[in-house]
Amino acid sequence: MTEVRAEITANVWQVRTEVGATVAEGDELVILESMKMEIPVEAPCAGVVASIHVEPDSQVTEGDLVVVIDEA
Numbered sequence: 001m002t003e004v005r006a007e008i009t010a011n012v013w014q015v016r017t018e019v020g021a022t023v024a025e026g027d028e029l030v031i032l033e034s035m036k037m038e039i040p041v042e043a044p045c046a047g048v049v050a051s052i053h054v055e056p057d058s059q060v061t062e063g064d065l066v067v068v069i070d071e072a
Helices: none
Strands: 002-005 010-015 028-034 037-042 047-052 065-071
Touching (some): 028 065
Antiparallel strands (some): 028 037, 047 065
């Protein structure tokens, strides 16, 4: 299992995946928004999305758990 965490404090603008989705390394999982800039959160490895811990319009701080990927 790989935990994907927020790198900055930001608002969650979009969730671009769903539980059970197969993702490749580099796929966009979530788009964060901070100071009118879009910051993509990308999959660090290939696998299947096991859980999503954010939703649009929520707020994350640096280090918050965003997505868990079950590595392929």
